[in-house]
Amino acid sequence: MKPIRFDGQVAIVTGAGAGLGRSHALELARRGAKVVVNDLGGAVDGTGGSISAAQAVADEIIAAGGEAMAHGANVTSPEDVADMVETARQRWGKIDILINNAGILRDKSFSKMSLEDFRTVVEVHLMGSVTCTKAVWEGMKEAGYGRIVMTSSSSGIYGNFGQSNYGAAKMALVGLMNVLHLEGRKYNIRVNTLSPTAYTRMTEGLIPPEAGQLMTPESVTAGLIALVGEDAPERTILAAGAGGYAAAKIYETPGVYLPPEQQTGEHVAAALARITDPAGQEEYEEGGRQTLKFLGHAAAHFGIKMG
Ligand code: NAI
Numbered sequence: 001m002k003p004i005r006f007d008g009q010v011a012i013v014t015g016a017g018a019g020l021g022r023s024h025a026l027e028l029a030r031r032g033a034k035v036v037v038n039d040l041g042g043a044v045d046g047t048g049g050s051i052s053a054a055q056a057v058a059d060e061i062i063a064a065g066g067e068a069m070a071h072g073a074n075v076t077s078p079e080d081v082a083d084m085v086e087t088a089r090q091r092w093g094k095i096d097i098l099i100n101n102a103g104i105l106r107d108k109s110f111s112k113m114s115l116e117d118f119r120t121v122v123e124v125h126l127m128g129s130v131t132c133t134k135a136v137w138e139g140m141k142e143a144g145y146g147r148i149v150m151t152s153s154s155s156g157i158y159g160n161f162g163q164s165n166y167g168a169a170k171m172a173l174v175g176l177m178n179v180l181h182l183e184g185r186k187y188n189i190r191v192n193t194l195s196p197t198a199y200t201r202m203t204e205g206l207i208p209p210e211a212g213q214l215m216t217p218e219s220v221t222a223g224l225i226a227l228v229g230e231d232a233p234e235r236t237i238l239a240a241g242a243g244g245y246a247a248a249k250i251y252e253t254p255g256v257y258l259p260p261e262q263q264t265g266e267h268v269a270a271a272l273a274r275i276t277d278p279a280g281q282e283e284y285e286e287g288g289r290q291t292l293k294f295l296g297h298a299a300a301h302f303g304i305k306m307g
Contacts, residue, residue, distance in 0.1 A: 002231075003031075004031060004225055004226070004229035004230075004231075005031050005032050006028055006031050006032045006033035006096075006097070006228075006229075007031075007032035007033075008032070009032070009033045009034070009096040009097060010033065010034045010035075010036070010088060010092045010093070010094055010095050010096050010097070011025075011028045011033040011034070011035050011036070011095075011096065011097035011098070011099065011228075012035075012036040012038060012084070012085070012088065012095055012097070012098050012099065012132065012136070013025040013028065013035060013036070013037060013038065013099040013101055014038045014039075014073075014075050014098075014099065014100055014101050014102035014128065014132055015038065015039055015040075015075075015101045015102030015103060016035075016037040016038055016039055016054060016057055016099075016101065017037065017039025017040075017041055017052075017053025017054040017056070017057055018039070018053055018200065018201060019198070019200030019201060019202060019217055020101055020151070020196055020198055020200060020217045020220055020221070021038075021039065021099070021101040021102065022037075022057050022217070023216075023217035023218050023220070023221045024099050024101060024217075024221050024224050025037050025057055025061065025068070026057070026060065026061060026064075027218070027221045027222075027224075027225060028097070028099075028225075028228075029061040029064070029066035029067070029068055030064070030066065031225070033096075033097065034066075034067040034068070034092050035058075035061060035066070035067070035068045035069075036068070036069055036071055036084060036087075036088045037054045037055075037057045037058040037061070037068050037069065037070045037071070038054060038070075038071045038072070038073055038075070038084060038102070039051075039053045039054035039057075039070075039072065039102070040072060040073070040074050040075070040102070041053040041054060041072060042104070044104060044105055044201055044202055045104055045105060045106050046104035046106070046120060046124060049072070049074070050072075051070060051072040054070035054071065054072055055070040057070070058070040067092075069087070069088070069091065071083075071084040071087065071088075075100075075102045075124065075128030075129070075131060075132055076123050076124055076127055076128050076131060077131075078131055078134075078135075081131050081132055081135045082135055084135075085135040085136055085139075089139070094139060094143055095136045095139055095140065095146075096140075096143075096145060096146065096147065097146075097147045097148075097228050098132055098133060098136050098146075098147075098148045098149070099149045099151075099224065099228070100128065100129035100132055100133065100148070100149060100150050100151055100173075101149075101151045102124065102125075102128055103124060103125050103151065103202070104120070104121060104124050104125075105121070105163075105166060105202060106120060106121050106165060106166075107162045107163055107166070108162060109161070109162050110164045113164060113165060117165060118164070118165040118168075119165075120165075121165035121166050121169055122165060122168060122169045122172070124169075125151075125166070125169035125170060125172075125173065126169045126172045126173060126176070129150055129151075129173055129176065130176065133148060133176075133180065136148075137184075137189075140184070140187065140189050141184075141187045141189065144187055144188050145187075145188050145189070146184065146187065146188070146189035146190070147189075147190055147192075147227070147228040147229075147232055148180065148184075148189065148190070148191045148192075149191075149192050149193065149194055149224060149227050149228060150173040150174070150176060150177050150191070150192075150193040150194070151173070151193070151194050151195075151196065152170045152171070152173050152174055152193045152194065152195045152237065153166065153167070153170040153195055153196075154195055154197070154239070155167045155170055156168070156169070156170025156171035156172075156173070156174070157170070157171060157174070157195060157237070157248050173193060174193055174237060177191045177192065177193045177235060177237075178235060178286075181234055181235040182286060185234060190232045190233070190234045191234070191235065192227040192228075192232065192233060192234065192235065192236045192237075192238065193236070193237045193238070194220070194223060194224055194227060194238055194240065195237055195238065195239040195240070195248055196220040196223075196239075196240055196241060197215060197220070197239075197240070197241030197242070198215050198216060198217045198219070198220045198241060199211070199212030199213075199215040199216065199217075200217060211242075214242045214243065215241055215242045216242075219240065219241065219242060219243045220240045220241060222240070222245075223238045223240035223245050224240075226238070235285075237249070249283055250283065251278070251281040251282060251283050252281060252282060252283075252284055252290060253275065253276060253277060253278060253279075253280070253281045254279075254280045254281070254282075255274075255275050256271050256274050256275055257297055258271065292306075
């Protein structure tokens, strides 16, 4: 088995002062990467802040013989993030790997959720990932190398009660990955998504502590490492937890075509069983596939030849 090493590479891990980010940072460093340990150092809901969490992890890496620096950037602040990326570039010359991991929770049922709590969660998860990715993107393009990971969640991919803000932001990251994958591939920038489950302060009220012994951040980090090596996959949503690794995928069914006189809500409703029948469903590598499917049908209807 070829070892996955990061010697000579520079990685930024956001939200690395605790939980999964800490575990990712330690393992990247152990495998040779120089690591920017970013963390705002706030509470689970995003309030407060201190550099001490990030500094402790950076110190741990250095004590183990690795290279690291702490940075307290708030991932939602373009100025903070620019300073973090610039400081890392001045010290180490480039950024090869970005792990967008920072996150907060403000759970409430949609009825009770304020727009402010909705916006704040979207801001940290989605715009924080956008802001950090934007700050390293041009450098990766110029270098012809980059590995970027978004951190999604089953809450976004499938839905969890009380997490409309978090779920919306987490699924938006899949959309971001899908597009950046297409725009980055010719520069050897590979973009993937992790959907973790681990016992951290974020989940300590949900996961029984005994189960937590198996649901370690380190088990998730093994999946993360596979997403950022030189032979990394592209556009993969890797679900990881308790030593389990799976891929989440989106498929589209062949569907039905109704003649103009049947293009009514009632006919579509009557056809729903056939529309949702998974037989023959496909995974599309880009949105154009869906457009072409429908356009192809329309063109064939009128006998137009498609190029
Ligand atoms: P955690 O709360 O232990 O770590 C998140 C870290 O992000 C904290 O250290 C926090 O200070 C930092 N952070 C928050 N806002 C920040 C900001 N604006 N700028 C910089 N740093 C910020 O949580 P955990 O469990 O390690 O979560 C890591 C990621 O994994 C999050 O994106 C979370 O949503 C995601 N996730 C975790 C799951 C789990 O089972 N633990 C399940 C699904 C997703």
